[in-house]
Amino acid sequence: METFEPVIVAFCCHYCAYTAADMAGSMRLHYPPNVKIIRVPCSGKVDAIHIMKALEKGADGVIVAGCLEGDCHFKNGNIRAAHRVDSVRKILGDIGMGGDRVEMFTMSAGMGERFALVATEFTEKICKLGANPVKSGTDMGMHQAAC
Amino acid sequence: MAGIRSALDLAEAGRDVVLMDKAYSIGGLMTSLDRTFPTNNCDLCTLSPHLSESGRDLRIELMPLSRLDDVQGEAGEFKATVTSEPRYIDLAKCTACGECYRAFPEAVRFTPGLDHRAPTCMRYPQATPYAFSIDMERCDNIDELVRICPASAILPEDTRKTRTLDVGSIILAPGADLFNPRVLDTYQYGVLPDVVTSLDYERILSASGPTKGELLRPSNGKSPKKIAWIQCVGSRGVQKGLVSYCSSACCMYALKEAMVTRERFGGEVETTIFYMDMRTAGKDYETYLERARNEYGVRLVRSRPHTVEMEPSTGELVLSYFTYDGKVALTERFDMVVLTVGFRIGAELTEMASRLGIELNQHNFAQTGTFNPVATSRPGIYVSGLFESPKDIPATVVQASAAACCAAADLSPLRVVSRKEEELLPERDVEGEEPRIGVFVCDCGFNIGSVVNVAEIAQSMSRLPQVEVSEVVGHGCSRESIEHIQKTIRDRKLNRVVMGACSPRTHETLFQDMLRKAGINKYLLEIANLRDQDAWVHSDRPRDASAKADELMRMAVATVRHARPLTDYHLAMNKDVLVVGGGVAGMSASLSLADMGYRVFLVERSGKLGGVARNVHRTLRGEDVQAGIDALIDRTEHHDRIQVLKNAMIVDHSGMAGMFKTGIQVAPQMFYREIKHGITILATGALPNRPKEYLLGRHKAVVTQLDLDGLLARDPEAARGWNDVVMIQCVGSRVPENPNCSRVCCQAAVKNALRIRELNPDACIYVLYRDMRTAGFDEDYFRKAREQGIIFTPYDLDAKPEVEPSGDAVSVTFTDPILRRRFRLDADCLALSTGFIADEESTEDLGAIFKLPRTPDGYFLEEHVKLRPVDLPIPGFFVAGTAHAPKTIRESIAQGQAVAGRAQTLLARDVINLGAAVAQVDGTKCAACLICVRACPFGVPFINEKGYSEIDPSKCHGCGVCASECPAKAIQLMQFEDDQIMAKLEGLLERIS
Structure with missing residues (x-):
């Protein structure tokens, strides 16, 4: 069986998480290439619909990454993002997909290592969860862990 | 680098600049390097945007091939005589097509590197000015040369020209030479081809170098397996032809070369650095050293090899050395030996100094003082970079901005002159056009190209709908590529551009500017971050x-189809400045800005100005610190344009660059006051460290170096009664709790040891150290201390000294590695070099309030460790002094002036650009539900008289x-x-x- 390579979308805020991801590059840290970053000005800009669409179109996992609590360049955008991620997770739970495919992380701009760690651990977690059931059209919860 | 930075700062601040260089293109030494520490980025990628910036800026006139002959008059009204050598090429016409080079390769100049005829005949591919230079004496057929140039740019009659310029101030940033190790016959440089200098090695690693970046032994063209670096070649020596000072930057660049070698060529190449002291004292440099050692497996041997010989049968190089315990003579074989050479000042500069009448120090560097770190002895003439003292690039950039600040202060107050507008092509209206997308993929030298198959990516993108052009562009940020892309945009009528490049954080402005100059709206651009977020992090998995x-790239192409032309919003600039922290850095910044005519609010949390430096009495070089600080305080408190607020605390903050509002509370009544300002400068300092180690605070014989400095000033008699004095270095620094070096303690230990020796010639003084980091000219004092019998003994972290109380004294036990014995002695004074620790409490609070x-x-954390060392990542914020990292008083003052030099670039503007990322409401869809009104963190949206939500673009922060x-x-949005x-x-x- 072919190894499962999950597709993970990471919405990263410009001021912290995206900068941390660049920092991981400067430090030449390695993390799985499954993570694809979409830059947003603030994690508070990430709409529930963006997360849902990503999953609907076949992403296996979604990361929303913002600044550390209290460090948001826009005061509290990251807190709003965290609430929104919570509500999306609840909806995903309700429809039987499980909320674990979506997660909020916070980090400061200087935390290149944390970004690499988050990317690595989240990818491992999604590997364990297996492919997004939307893709195969199988019933929710019938997917198998493949890696 | 220094000259370019000063010129850019001044030009951005509305000043006219003449930038002259003796070479035929600007950029200096840095353009020859492969990558730079501590980011290990490629240099050209970081410098070339600046070069083309300075090439473009209409306030900067470039004078390559020029020499400053004479300066008459005084500060504010100099007459400078400049001679320019003939280039034989008309810069306005030369397109750098290379036809002349192909026909007359011998007549073209190229200097750095192993082979003087490198693949390109310009100094490097991104040269500014982007044009050739002809050596007419070596051209045997001038008519043919003229004929062959398709641009008719050859000027055979070109002559030397002399001009007199009226200038207000002068900055000298001529750099320095590198030591030529031919004079050291034991290393056989120039005899054995596999013995190279560090610059030669940079050229070997460089993509534009003679081997196109392949690591090959010069002797046989094969890959080396074992490479050795020998540190301090030509520096820290007393023999004839050597210099006694330390060249400061070499430890870091040798580590970089070894790390890059390990990274690029894998574990196959062994790298060993032979060193005397690892001097990694800059910001986060210690962690860089740890990474080199632990993650990259760079081997470090404390030794100075005495001889390099070749084993004739194998061609290997045999290094002979003693380990630092002095017992064992060893030999080891290597394939290549890199001599880490330092800086020195050549005859050309000493002659210039005497023509200009500026004083040099004993090593021929420009003489400066702690309280005026970039001022030469002649008022109005400033100095930055290597000519001031040996240093690395971040320190050079700081001095360059400091020099820009001082130079601007001598000029007449800035008249508001509108910036000369470049003639831009009118913006083409692309509304209603089908997307015509141009895709350009950078290989960024090896950065992207060695990991990602860029040619395949370009091919694959060309098959996507609406993609008109898709190609690989080398260094996309180079002047050559930018011109090529602009031409392609115009020729192919492109209306969307995708760059596969590095981070938009660093290069978006540059590429936006490229689009605008090609005649389309700058927002019709999308950048895919192929370097920082792909090639660099997945180099282990190239497929x-x-x-x-x-x-x-597919994501970027899909996105750019939806890009719309946008207009930037502008707002009036508030020209007042808030400086937080009244130490030497904060006061220097305040005074520099106030002298330029700006109003400054200086907020200090304690009841006194002066900061930590108040506790220091003399510098290592003997300057009176207290007198200097008193003068600074006096000027600050009495300056018309500086308002000092003591016992004050920052409590809230809002706004953006050009329109900040900060709330402060002032003790004792704690009344609240709001300050409106355009710029914020943080100079909050660090704290003297007092770790609970070695009985500090529990025994009266144990003091810190800072305590000892005060004690020796207050009560010098005390030292006369001491028999044995011990100093322990790196107490509470370079340890897991505080991983970096505190930078000031080695100098403090040498200073205090010499002072005790002066007061009490009979005292035995021991300094227990890990690496003595007396960089630059401070090395002379380290040598003086050794000559005066002060004993320096190294210790390792796994065999730290032990300290116990012993009556009025303390007993210190340590290992002497040369005698390989434990020693125990009773010290009447034990001085701990405890250095600095970050002021966590205040940086955490201020970091949260200011979102930094x-x-x-x-x-x-600064914007860019090398190129923007005093800019913080949020526009309008700057940092100076020990709030940035531990540093000396001299460096803090230089940073204070440097932030003023940087701040003036914003303060000189009358409007601030707010960008285009603002929220817009579609009134026809709005139901006036008030959710946006409640959600906005800044309270911007309101329901207008038409009954729908309205957002003022000048107030919107764009979240x-x-x-x-x-x-x-x-x-x-x-x-x-x-x-x-x-x-x-x-x-x-x-x-x-």
Whole structure:
């Protein structure tokens, strides 16, 4: 069986998480290439619909990454993002997909290592969860862990 | 580098600059380097945007091939005589096509590197000015040369020209020479081809170098397996032809070369550095050293090899050395030996100094003082970079901005002259056109190209709908590529551009500017981050990296289809400045800005100005610190344009660059006051460290170096009664709790030891150290201390000294590695070099109030460690002094002046550009539900008289929270519209579902 390579979308805020991801590059840290970053000005800009669409179109996992609590360049955008991620997770739970495919992380701009760690651990977690059931059209919860 | 930075700062601040260089293109030494520490980035990528910036800036006149002959008059009204050598090429006409070079390769100049005829005949491929230079004496057929040039740019009659310029101030940033190790016959440089200098090695690693970046032994063209670096070649020596000072930058660049070698050529190449002391004292340099040692497996041997010989049968190089315990003579074989050479001042500069009448120190560097770190002895003439003292690039950039600040202060107050507008092509209206997308993929030298298959990516993108052009462009940020892309945009009538490049954080402005100058709106651009977020992090999995690059590019192409032309918003600039912290850095910044005519609010949390430096009495070089500080305080407190607020605390903050509002509370009444300002400077300092080690605070014989400095000033008699004095270095620094070096303690130990020796010639003084880091000219004092019988003994972290109370004295036990014995002695005074620790409490509070990032050890994190060392990542914020990292008083003052030099670039503007990322409401969709009104963190949206939500673009911060909360999707954040985000997802996921 072919190894499962999950597709993970990471919405990263410009001021912290995206900068941390660049920092991981400067430090030449390695993390799985499954993570694809979409830059947003603030994690508070990430709409529930963006997360849902990503999953609907076949992403296996979604990361929303913002600044550390209290460090948001826009005061509290990251807190709003965290609430929104919570509500999306609840909806995903309700429809039987499980909320674990979506997660909020916070980090400061200087935390290149944390970004690499988050990317690595989240990818491992999604590997364990297996492919997004939307893709195969199988019933929710019938997917198998493949890696 | 220094000259370019000063020129850019001054030009941005509205001053006219003549930038002259003796070479035929600007850029100096840095353009020859492969990559730079501590980011290990390619230099050309970081410097070339600046070079082309300075090439473009209409306030900067470039005078290559020029020499400063004479300066008459005084500060503010100099007459400078400049001689320019003939270039034989008309810069306005030369397109750098290279026809002349192909026909007359011998007549073209190229200097750095192993082979003087490198693949390109310009100094480097991104040269500014972008044109050739002809050596007429070596051209045997001038008529043919003239004929062959398709641009008719050859000027055979070109002559030397002399001009007299009226200038207000002068900055000298001529750099320095590198030591030529031919004089050291034991290393056989110039005899054995595999013995190279560090600059030769940079050229070998460089993509534009003689081997095109392949690591090959010069002797036989094979790959080396074992490479040795020998540190301090020509520096820290007393023999004839050597210099006694330390060249400061070499430890770091040798580590960089070894790390880059390990990274690029894998574990196959062994790298060994032979060193005397590892001097990694800059910001986060210690962690760089740890990474080199632990992650990259760079081997470090404390020894100075005495001889390099060749084993004739194998061609290997045999290094002979003693280990630092002095017992064992060893030999070891290597394939290549890199001599780490330092800086020195050549005859050309000493002659210039005497023509200009500026004083030099004993080593021929320009003489400066602690309280005027960039001022030469002649008023109005400033100095920065290597000519001031040996230093690395961040320190050079700081001095360059400091020199720009001082130079501007001598000029007449800035008249408001509108910036000369470049003639831009009118912006082409692309509304209604089908997207015609141009895709350009940078290989960025090895940075992207060695991991990602860029040619394949370009091919694959060319098959996407609406992509008109898709190609690889080398260094996309180079002047050559930018001109090529602009031409392609015009010729192929492109209306959308995708760059596969590095981070938009660093290069978006440059590429936006490129689009605008090509005649299309700058927002019709999308950048895929193929370097920082792909090639660099997936170098271990090149196939996956290529696949990811393909996906990132598809996402960018899908997004750019939805890009719309946007207009930037502007607002009036508030020209007042808030400086937080009244130490030497904060006072220097305040005074520099106030002298330029700006109003400054200086907020100090304690009741006194002066900061930590108040406790220092003399510098290592003997300057009176107290007198200097008193003068600074006096000027600061009495300056018309500086308002000092003591016992004051920052409590809240809002706004953006040009329109900040900060609330402060002032003790004892704690009344609240709001200050409006355009710029914020943080100079909050660090704290003297007092770790609970070695009985500090529990025994009266144990003091810190700072305590000892005060004691020796107050009560010098005390030292006369001491028999044995011990100093322990790196107490509480270079340890896991505080990983970096505190930078000032080695100098403090040498200073205090010499002072005790002066007071009490009979005392035995021991300094227990890990690496003595007396960089630059401080090395002379380290040598003096050794000559005076002060004993320096190294210790390791696994065999730290032990300290116990012993009556009025303390007993210190330590290992002497040469005698290989434990020693125990009773010290009448034990001085601990405890250095600095970040002021976590205040940087954490201020970091939260101002939303500024910090390093893991609690210092403020700058925008770019090398090129923007005093800019913070949020526009309008700057950092100076020990709030940035531990540093000396001299460096703090230089940074204080440097922030003023940087701040003037914003303060000189009358308007601030707010960008275009603002939220816009579609009134027809708005249901006036008030969600945006409640959600906005800044209270901007309101329901207007027409009954729908309205957002003032000049107040909008562009976070997009309202857009994501709006249930009717009536709000869109420009540049990040929903359809663009959806398109990104489509681009990524289209092939899955």
